[in-house]
Amino acid sequence: MTATLPETATDVVLSVRDLVVEITVPRREPIRPVRGVSFDVRSGRRLGIVGESGSGKSLTALSLMRLLPPRARIAAGHVLLRGNDLAPVSEREMARVRGGQISTVYQDPMSSLNPLMTVGRQITEAIAAHEGVGRREARERAIQVLGDVGLPQPARRIDDHPHQFSGGMRQRVMIAMAICTNPDVLIADEPTTALDVTTQARIMEMLGRIVEERRMGVILITHDLGLASSFCDDIHVMYAGRIVESGTGAAVLSTPAHPYSEALLDSICGLDRDVERPIAAISGQPPLPHQLPSGCPFHPRCAYAQEVCTVDPPPAVAVREQVAECHFPVEAGTA
Amino acid sequence: MSTVVPTVPVESATRTDSVIRRLLRRPSGALSAAVVLLLVIATVGAPLFAPYAPTTLDFAHLFAPPSRDHLFGTDELGRDLLTRILYGGRTSITLGFAATALAMGLGILWGFTAALREGWFGEILMRAADTLMAIPAILLGLVLVAAFGTSTLSMVVILGIIFTPATARIARSSLLSELRSDYYLAAVSVGASGRRIVARELLPNALPVLVARASLVLAEVIFVEASLSFIGLGIQPPDTSWGTLLQQGYTNLYSSYTYALFPGFVILVAVLALNVLGDNLQKVLDPSQS
Amino acid sequence: MLRYVLRRLVTSFALLILGSMVVFLLMRVIPGDPTITKLGGSIKEVDKSTLEGIRAELGLDKSIPAQYVDWVSGILHGDFGASYFSQFSVTSLVEQRYGATLLLAFMSMIIGILIAVPASVAGAIWPNRILGGLLSGFAAVGIAIPTFVIGIGLIIVLGVELEWLPTQGYVSFQADPVQSVKSTLLPAITLGIGVAAATMRILRPSLFDVGSSSFVRTAKGKGLLRRQVVVRHELPNASIPAITAAGIIVAHLVGGAVIIEYVFARPGLGSLLVDSVYQRDYGVLQALVLLAVAVFIVTSLIVDVLLGFIDPRLRTKAVT
Numbered sequence: 001m002t003a004t005l006p007e008t009a010t011d012v013v014l015s016v017r018d019l020v021v022e023i024t025v026p027r028r029e030p031i032r033p034v035r036g037v038s039f040d041v042r043s044g045r046r047l048g049i050v051g052e053s054g055s056g057k058s059l060t061a062l063s064l065m066r067l068l069p070p071r072a073r074i075a076a077g078h079v080l081l082r083g084n085d086l087a088p089v090s091e092r093e094m095a096r097v098r099g100g101q102i103s104t105v106y107q108d109p110m111s112s113l114n115p116l117m118t119v120g121r122q123i124t125e126a127i128a129a130h131e132g133v134g135r136r137e138a139r140e141r142a143i144q145v146l147g148d149v150g151l152p153q154p155a156r157r158i159d160d161h162p163h164q165f166s167g168g169m170r171q172r173v174m175i176a177m178a179i180c181t182n183p184d185v186l187i188a189d190e191p192t193t194a195l196d197v198t199t200q201a202r203i204m205e206m207l208g209r210i211v212e213e214r215r216m217g218v219i220l221i222t223h224d225l226g227l228a229s230s231f232c233d234d235i236h237v238m239y240a241g242r243i244v245e246s247g248t249g250a251a252v253l254s255t256p257a258h259p260y261s262e263a264l265l266d267s268i269c270g271l272d273r274d275v276e277r278p279i280a281a282i283s284g285q286p287p288l289p290h291q292l293p294s295g296c297p298f299h300p301r302c303a304y305a306q307e308v309c310t311v312d313p314p315p316a317v318a319v320r321e322q323v324a325e326c327h328f329p330v331e332a333g334t335a
Numbered sequence: 336m337s338t339v340v341p342t343v344p345v346e347s348a349t350r351t352d353s354v355i356r357r358l359l360r361r362p363s364g365a366l367s368a369a370v371v372l373l374l375v376i377a378t379v380g381a382p383l384f385a386p387y388a389p390t391t392l393d394f395a396h397l398f399a400p401p402s403r404d405h406l407f408g409t410d411e412l413g414r415d416l417l418t419r420i421l422y423g424g425r426t427s428i429t430l431g432f433a434a435t436a437l438a439m440g441l442g443i444l445w446g447f448t449a450a451l452r453e454g455w456f457g458e459i460l461m462r463a464a465d466t467l468m469a470i471p472a473i474l475l476g477l478v479l480v481a482a483f484g485t486s487t488l489s490m491v492v493i494l495g496i497i498f499t500p501a502t503a504r505i506a507r508s509s510l511l512s513e514l515r516s517d518y519y520l521a522a523v524s525v526g527a528s529g530r531r532i533v534a535r536e537l538l539p540n541a542l543p544v545l546v547a548r549a550s551l552v553l554a555e556v557i558f559v560e561a562s563l564s565f566i567g568l569g570i571q572p573p574d575t576s577w578g579t580l581l582q583q584g585y586t587n588l589y590s591s592y593t594y595a596l597f598p599g600f601v602i603l604v605a606v607l608a609l610n611v612l613g614d615n616l617q618k619v620l621d622p623s624q625s
Numbered sequence: 626m627l628r629y630v631l632r633r634l635v636t637s638f639a640l641l642i643l644g645s646m647v648v649f650l651l652m653r654v655i656p657g658d659p660t661i662t663k664l665g666g667s668i669k670e671v672d673k674s675t676l677e678g679i680r681a682e683l684g685l686d687k688s689i690p691a692q693y694v695d696w697v698s699g700i701l702h703g704d705f706g707a708s709y710f711s712q713f714s715v716t717s718l719v720e721q722r723y724g725a726t727l728l729l730a731f732m733s734m735i736i737g738i739l740i741a742v743p744a745s746v747a748g749a750i751w752p753n754r755i756l757g758g759l760l761s762g763f764a765a766v767g768i769a770i771p772t773f774v775i776g777i778g779l780i781i782v783l784g785v786e787l788e789w790l791p792t793q794g795y796v797s798f799q800a801d802p803v804q805s806v807k808s809t810l811l812p813a814i815t816l817g818i819g820v821a822a823a824t825m826r827i828l829r830p831s832l833f834d835v836g837s838s839s840f841v842r843t844a845k846g847k848g849l850l851r852r853q854v855v856v857r858h859e860l861p862n863a864s865i866p867a868i869t870a871a872g873i874i875v876a877h878l879v880g881g882a883v884i885i886e887y888v889f890a891r892p893g894l895g896s897l898l899v900d901s902v903y904q905r906d907y908g909v910l911q912a913l914v915l916l917a918v919a920v921f922i923v924t925s926l927i928v929d930v931l932l933g934f935i936d937p938r939l940r941t942k943a944v945t
Binding site for chain 2: 651914
């Protein structure tokens, strides 16, 4: 059913198959912000899911831990953790998965930490939830892991409250909290969006080192194609609830196959880009999930759109090393 | 001049219309509105609906339990309790309306002045309102009773004064939000005078919010009136209100439970219905809810 | 933290002085001549010299600032002045009465919190419509129902029919602690229901809001159980607005106590207040209103210190 190669199949820790997320709207048809998404996470490899806000990437991440907001639900598809479907699992067992086997680092380190609790307590709480360790041992582990994420003087700062840390340090605390139980999969949902660029670089470098040492599978959710391609082995580009292009980071970055990926790349202003080409913002707005365009959802904003794009949903086609859902994938050399 | 001032009353009329429709669409809103309406009609029209005259004595049936002849039973003089509750409600509700009207009038004056006079004067007015609001209504009521006595007129004044500061606060904030609106700027830009704008434009627009507030004030007025009358420092016999009925029922608790039970129940229903109605009105009027 | 508390103490003291001035002026402004009370009759039949004598005795012949200074310096020495009606001093009247009210307030606060907090937490742990509706209904009725109606209902059921608890009077705590608590139980339950309703009306929406915040998602993401998330993360954060609004709850308590002491024939400060209004005893009335003001100022002081303990952000802000 999938393109998973037999020799790497054992590496797959998390598989998502045809995931559909539905949000109920009072007195209206439910909307589907995620419409059939499939991917695999392998241990030790980093997967980037890239898209604009509203593309469904964050809802995809939340549904992996079954932490969707109240009116959203997984309407179809499967999330398989080491081959076991998480859908029928009880809430109590799911709690063991959360933080134990799958952890998430959230976007905003300001509001993602409990302001009334010391950071040490918030970390030991995560350890205690999954391992039967004593108070003192949990505390030592917390100091250890705070040191691992690069927090200076962890033994002294463990009893401080979140508001006493800078944004970057708070995000390190968040990462410490996520990795303290050595999960199989780490989801990083826009981990550096709220931070300045130099802090961002340092945090990503530290995160890379940690997942390398601990051989975690990583899902990096971001709107920043540049960040994703420099950090990740593989890239999935999401648009209007579907993965429209997938391939290795290098391939997507150098020769994007989907016009949307190409447009995303063009909108990045990098030092190494061709100065002759204009910086192009993608025209128009991403579609709202309750009024998707017919055919290919990208066609109203696509430079290459033709008649067929407005009628038929595009097929998934293999282009070079990538797979793209497009009627007219971008040829090599034009990008 | 008046021809060029942007006309708002039309818009405000349609707004009121849709407010009522949206209120009735909410189950609790429709139910509470119906109960309030029923109570007002039944008590104000007490002479029409009461099964007996309030002075009909029946010494053969003192403290009678509820029966077909006396739905709520009778009191210590054999008077029909339902009749007495309807007539007592007349006092409670008319007094309530009068005190609410007074509180709304004074409060609007106070709040609007504070809103229009920015700077230290408006600031002092609001600080004073906040301070008075911190005093529990019953406590303030008792002090005012010591000052003004317990005649029906003083009760109206006392209850009106108690709830003026809270109304002032609401009136001020609703006027301030109107002052930021486009049509106000439009009216000012064509040179309409301040007083005229307040009377013709701002008041009608702030009115729905104040009506919602009035419903909650009326609930509290009835509550406090009943409390004061219950401890004998409100309406004085031979005048009757729900509070005095409850007080008499309480004194005769060992002769008849129902005597205290029914007035208490009616007060509860009235206060609850007015509270729920006010809450619903506020929700319907709050733009963030629609 | 210590500096934070000290600074709040200074503010509270200033507020208390301001409050005493307001109360004093209020009592001068309101109509009614206190000397009439003292004489127990009409002012016309009294000759001028008697009147002057009484005025001098009560210190009413001095200027208003001088009267205020007299009053305040008396209070600082524990003397709240003379009752215009009874032979006792205000201080001794308050001393006789405060026990019944204090125990009632304390017990109803405890009962109210013991109802409100577990009920709100249960509502947050099991977010189903029936439970939520029941809790909202309880809060709405508990706010709207006059305390004396609950009181009368409880007297009928628990006191008269079942004869479980005494319905009238009060045994002082020093004399017999068990009987004292027992005689306070029924009024305390009555008031506690109102306290619980007032608390729940603030705590439940606040719990609901906190439930959708990011740090709660983080807590769930750690693998905590629903119960742990609510108790450790949601409740402390949600309690901040509830504690901030404690003044409203205390106002409910004070207003309720006045009525409740009447219903249950308790010799407390509330019934003393009612008596003083009946008798136009301005000396007692003035002292009791000042006491109420002091209660509110002390409440807000306690609230701020409590918030400082709960919220570390307040503590550090006070230090810098």
